[in-house]
Amino acid sequence: MKDFVHLHLHTEYSLLDGAINLDKLIKRAIELDYRSIAITDHGNLFGIIDFYDKCVKNGIKPIIGQEFYIVKDIEKDKNLSIKDDRNFHLLILAENDAGYKNLIKLSSEAYLKGFRYKPRIDYNLLKKHSKGLIGLSACRKGEIQNYILENKFKEALKTAEKYVEFFGKENFFLELMRVGMAEDQMIIENQLKIAEKLGIGYVATNDVYYLNRDDHEIHDVLLCLQTGTVLSDEKRLRFSSKEFYLKSKEEMNSLFKDIPESLENSLKISERCNLSIDTTGKNFKMPKISIPPDFENEKSYLEFLVNQGLEKKFKGNPPKEVVDRVKFEMDVIERMNYSGYFLIIYNLVKKARENNISVGPGRGSAAGSLVLYLLDVTKVNPLDYNLYFERFLNPDRVSMPDVDIDISDRDRDKLLNLLIEEYGSENVAQIAAFNNLKSRQVFTDVARVFGLPPSEVKNITKKLPADMSLEDGKKEIPNWKELTGGKEEYEKVLNLAIGLEKNKRHVSKHAAGIVITPGPITDFVPVWKQSSDDNGVVTQFEKNCIEKIGLVKIDVLGLTTLSVIEFTLDLLKEKNINLDLYSLPLDDKKTYELLRSGKTVGVFQLESAGMRDLLKRYKPTTFNDIINIIAFYRPGPLGPEQKESIIKRKNGKEEITYKHPKLEPILKETFGHPLFQEQVMQMANMLGGFTFAEADTLRKAMGKKDPTIMDRYMQKFVDGAKKEGLSEELAYEIFDIMAKFAGYGFNKSHATVYGLLSYFTGYLKSHYPNEYMCSVINAYISNIKDIVKYITEVKDMGIPILPPDINSSDFYVKVENDSLRLGMGIIKNVGENAVREIVNARKDGKFKDFMDFLLRVNTTTVNQKAIESLIKAGAFDSLKIGRDILFENLTQLLNIAQSKKKDEESGILNLFASSSDFNFEDDWKSKLVDQKRWDKETTLMYEREILGFYLSGHPIEKEREIYRSIVTASNEEIKEMSNDNLVTIMGIVTDFSKKKAKSGSYYANFKIFTLEGYLDCMIFSNKLEEYSKILVDDQKVVIEGRVSKSDKDIEVKVVVDKVYTLSRIKEMIDGIEISLSSESYKNGEFDELENLLKNFKGDRNLYFRVYKGEESLRIRSKKYKIKPSTQLFSKICDIFDIESVKYIFRR
Known part of the structure; x- marks a missing residue:
């Protein structure tokens, strides 16, 4: 049997094309006794260092190459359409270090000079960078094979001569492939004729895309992901054979027993390819640095x-x-x-x-x-x-x-x-x-390729643990068959997804x-x-x-955050306040009051709902507390009990204890519990006698769970700890605590510098709230969800928000007296050029009225669509003409303005200069048609359409009592919840979009605009039909659903279970509940309540919630029956307090 080396192989770095994971490749190569193997990905060298490193560590000789896209002349092909653009394939291997450098040059030039749909080289580039390279004619898409398939033997021969000219006779080989294609033999016969005529070599290859024959299905799915198609699509891109796998030497010998030299040449080429890449990371290539001439070095x-x-x-x-x-x-x-x-x-x-x-x-x-x-x-x-x-x-x-x-x-x-x-x-x-194909995402992707219903897929996917591989994750689901309804397709999807998991998906x-x-x-x-x-x-x-x-x-x-700080300091400078943040004392009373209140929306690292709750419970009083809180909040080794213990100890409600007195100086700042990686290093140093360098090595080994280093250091730690007076048992216990903690503990250095930014932003928000929140909004001006969140916060802070104004606004939000004035840049359809035109026109004085505006701005730059948007946003309100009137008359007014401009240009108006009966102002105003006025909800609807949020009110603002009673979590709290948490939300339906899945079923995406901003929602086919008449834009609804999160928690949606109209919710009011405190009985509140209820008798219930410690009991009153109303609810709130009163609903 002839020895053989695979020289044509596509890994996962042939993105969504090669299905070979590098780790699996190395393992399989060892199984098949390959002592050398090549990497030749399509159009790139993305994976060569990873490949080289893994090969060398496993005793396999790496051969570095690339399958290039090549044209004859890049310049001549520039103007071809994509259908005429013929990118042939050419395989190039690096024979030596000089060849490796040329391979890098060619791969780079393909992008820098030749990119057109694909990265391409041409004959000129190849000629320039051919030294030290070995060329192979590639697959059937290679130029020579292509001409053979087109029955153009002379062209094929001529092309081969060209490549011989570029590479040299000894350095160019024709690739012979037998991969189950009907034309394989015909191509080989012609290739052998060319080889004989030119006296050049030929080599057997297999164009490998996947590891095992059975993996052709994995590759088929991968091609569907690449092209956005499904398996049932008969016209999709697919390979017509199942032979593109890593064949054994025996299989290759069987295929090419009639051409043994082609096998021998694979080995000869492999033996010629010898290059050395230093991947130790120890030989640094330092850039040249300019130093002043007075210094020696x-x-x-x-x-x-x-x-x-x-x-x-x-x-x-x-x-x-x-x-x-x-x-x-x-x-x-x-x-x-x-x-x-x-x-x-x-x-x-x-x-x-x-x-x-x-x-x-x-x-x-x-x-x-x-x-x-x-x-x-x-x-x-x-x-x-x-x-x-x-x-x-x-x-x-x-x-x-x-x-x-x-x-x-x-x-x-x-x-x-x-x-x-x-x-x-x-x-x-x-x-x-x-980006890699991650567990949940790859499962969803493969299921889509199979055309399975999205609702089913989503339901299964969210049960898969996000932090585990699919193989391990499935074991965590005991009722897998029940979950998948026993459908065999899901078993197949899972197995194929496992085959693709962790492969590269995308480069950025x-x-x-x-x-x-x-x-x-x-x-x-x-x-x-x-x-x-x-x-x-x-x-x-x-x-x-x-x-x-x-x-x-x-x-x-x-x-x-740094942009926010910069914007804020610039605004303060305009008021002659020059603030040096690094000179601030770190014990500012007002800052810590803000932090303890939890009103930290917009404060760096401290604005999430969970963090705000933690601040209120932890009650920070020092900068060290901020450092602790940043680390404390992150997921890590501290369990709920330990976290609660730290909070109690911080506030003097629990004694601070240590496992040994020598731990006190290390753990005192974190109240007896380890929180930082640096504390692990301190323990190793102070208890185990480690140098800090050794301590860091131990920390890193513990983080990686490296047993060799940990075992070596464990005895050293125990021996050192015993010298410090610890028992052997306690030494082992502390070492175990360190080992558990080191991988998850927080980097204190990072927490400290980021804590400084948290302190600075807290300081600015507490001392200069207007300037700071103005800067926050401007920093996020292109993100409507963030704008809504921060504008809601500004309103909650009691800072008035003024609408965009044609005479006052610039592009960005600005501070105006004690208010924030929205900028025109926040308005849809009004770009920077339009705002610049308006501001420039305003330099000659404010606009006196609407016609003055139309006459002074260039209405090509500020076009009709932009003006309509300005009207809807309320930017002309200060001119004292209704939005509805301006909007309905705009076309006519633009025509009048255009006519006047033309008349002025032609000098016609000069004829009337002395005429007392010509009054242009009265003339244009007399032409206004007073159309049907917009009601409040129409005005609000247009505000949301143009601004992305409601400004002058909210359609459900007058239903705030119902909102507060029925909504179970704020928008921010929902974003922090885990999958499948049940929630109830209330708001306005917007951006409803019905879509058809590949499976043929329908689903819909939409948003709910709550009192706090947007929440993304999704409804699947099984519910869509039931609620399709309710879920329409601008409908007021209450939704019961479940939280659904993407792998990295980037995307959070509420998946709909039930939908109610607001009118239906009102019908479902069962009564009112009042939460009672111990003081309620003493202050005469019951007497007031009894007098009030005499005027609101009805058939609904009154409930009292009574607390005993942390437990509570709801009691239905037998004495009172009421008729719920906004008026009654408000008056009860006056007696007790708003947080103690809510509606109860019948489901």
């Missing part, structure tokens, strides 16, 4: 800057602990040769601030570095908060430090341009990120990652672009691979 310049920082921060008299820490950090930085990296970060932050880009106080573990604090990169002194340098940069591990930088979200592109100015456009790129730009190289980026890494007209160059490797090959990666994240 990067080290001396960094020392100078650090000493400068010591002088500035400590007035030239730093404490000994600061001096010692600086010496320690600088020694580590110098020993690890990272001075240049610290200077890059310093220079980046400095340049950002010099260019008015707002930079955050720090992010992540970098806040543990005193050197970065002295360089002004971070804004907290790590010694003040027990933050450790080793958590950021461990001297025992050789890995590039990782400084993440937050800047205002509107300035990220600006900062990228500054980096390009500094290092050159060829040396800077953003980093790729890959990483939200933060930027890479800087010492020379042109394509000397080190291939790049891509999202489209031919996109200026942003992105690496083809994701961030972990960038680190593995030693390139400098910086995470620069756009943070909206």
Whole structure:
């Protein structure tokens, strides 16, 4: 039997085309005794580092290649239509290091110069970058095979000659494939003729797309996902055979026993392909850094800057602990040769601030570095908060430090341009990120391909645990067959989804990652672009691979909160208030009062419903409390009992205890319970005798559940703890606590710097509420859901919201006296150009009336649609003509204005200049037709249509008593609930959209506009028919349903169970319930109630809810029967209080 190597193979990085997961590939290759294998994905090198690394670690020789799209001449093909655009395939392998570099160049140029529908190279590029490469003629879509199929042998021969010219006779091979296609033999016969004529080689390949023969179904599903089709679609893209799998050597020998040389050549090519990629992450390729000429090297310049920082921060008299820490950090930085990296970060932050880009106080573990604090990169002194340098940069591990930088979200592109100015456009790129097919999502995707009903699929999907693989998740569902109705299709869907799970689905730009190289980026890494007209160059490797090959990666994240702060400070400057947030004391009384009240909507990290509830219970009084709360709220190892214990201990309701007195200095700040990863490091250091570097290594091993390192360190910890006076039993117990906690504990460095932003935003909201909330709304002006949330908050704060106004508004919201004036930019159909035109026209004075407006603005820029929207939004209300009248007469008024403009241009009006009987103002007003007036609900409906929310009221505002009585959770609370939670909501139906699923059944998406804003809803076919007449836009409804969340909780919907009209809900009122406190009996409230009820006798019930401790009992009154009404409800609220009174409904 001849040995054989697969040279043509598509992995998961041939996105939604190759079905081979790399881990499974390596495992299968070992099973089949392949000692070498190639990766040749379509149009990219996305996966080569991941592939290379996994192969080397498993003793397999990796061969790096790509299947390219190629045309003869990119320039000539630019104007072809897509149907005429012929992109042939060509397989290229890197023979050596020089070939690898050329492969990178070609792959990059395909995107940068040749992208048209696909990334393409042409003959010129191939000729330029052919050194060190081996070319293979590819599949039946290869140029040579294509001409053979078209019976153009001469063209095929001529093309082969061209490729021989580019690669060289010894470096170009014809690919022979027997993959179950009818034309396979005919193609091979012609290929062998060409090979004989030109004296070139040929090689057997199998064009591998999936691992095992049975996996053809997985690949078929993948193609459906790629093309958006279903399996039942006969016209869909599909492979016509089941032979595109990783065949064994025996199978390939059987296929090509008549052409044994083709098998031998696969081995010869494999033996020729020898390249070495350093993926250790230890050989760093540092960008070239400019340092002032007075300094000998990067080290001396960094020392100078650090000493400068010591002088500035400590007035030239730093404490000994600061001096010692600086010496320690600088020694580590110098020993690890990272001075240049610290200077890059310093220079980046400095340049950002010099260019008015707002930079955050720090992010992540970098806040543990005193050197970065002295360089002004971070804004907290790590010694003040027990933050450790080793958590950021461990001297025992050789890995590039990782400084993440937050800047205002509107300035990220600006900062990228500054980096390009500094290092050159060829040396800077953003980093790729890959989305994987996740458990629930892939199950839903495969079910869609099978055309299964969405309602059924959703019901099954939400039962699958989001944090488990599908295989493990199914085991958690004991009634799987019952759940799927015993349908065999779901078993098949699950098995196919398991086969696809974790495969790559999509590539995009990483939200933060930027890479800087010492020379042109394509000397080190291939790049891509999202489209031919996109200026942003992105690496083809994701961030972990960038680190593995030693390139400098910086995470620069756009943070909206920094824009909010920046906007607020700018508004305060207009009032001559110059605020330096970093000079503020961290014990401001007003700020903590706000936090304890839980009124923190808009406050960084503290605005969710759950967080607001926690603030009210925790009652923060110090900055340390804010740090704790940020960590405390995150999911982690603390159970409900431990969390409740911390709250009680914080408020003096429970004694603070420790498992050993030596734990007190470590756990005192978190009331005896571990909360931070740094506390694990402290335990290892103070109890186990570890250095902080060793402690960080242990922390990391515990997080990864690495048994080898944990076992090695466990005995060291126990021995050290015994020396400190702990019993062996207690030492093991504490080690177990550390092990459980380390992977989930919060990074205190991150909590501290983010706590600072929470404090700043809380301070601004409590001291300058108008300016702050104005800035919050402007920062989210393009997101209507957020705008609604923040406008609702502004109203709750008692700040008046003024409508957009033609004479007062600009594009953005602004502070006007003690109110907020909405900007015209918030209005639908009114763009920036229209607002700019209005504001410019207003420079000559305010508009006196509507006609004055029409005459002074360019009505091409501010067109009729924009003016209609301005009217509906109330922007002309100050001109004292009704919205309805202006709207109905607009076309006529525009015509009058146009005529007057033309007359003025022609000079006709000059003839009447002295005529006393010509009065234009009276003339246009006399032509107004007083149409039927809009009622309140019509006015509100138009406001919502144009603004996205109700401004001058809310259609259900007068039903607030019913709303408060029947709604079971606020919008924010619903967003934090888990799947299947039952909720009742009330509001207005909007954006109702009925859709047909692939299965043929119907479903609908719509929104409910509650008193707090929008909630997304969904109703499936089994309920849709029943409620289709109720669920229409602008209908007032009450909905009972269940919470449904996507995998990452990004999308939250209420799936409808029942729908009631508001009129039906009123009929269902059974009575009124009053919650009684102990004081109710003493204050004479019952006497008042008895007198009141004499005037509201009826046949409905009165209930009393009586509390005893945390338990309560509802009692129906036998004495009183009432007639519920808004008036009665209001008067009862006057006697007791509004929170104690609600309606009770009969279901």
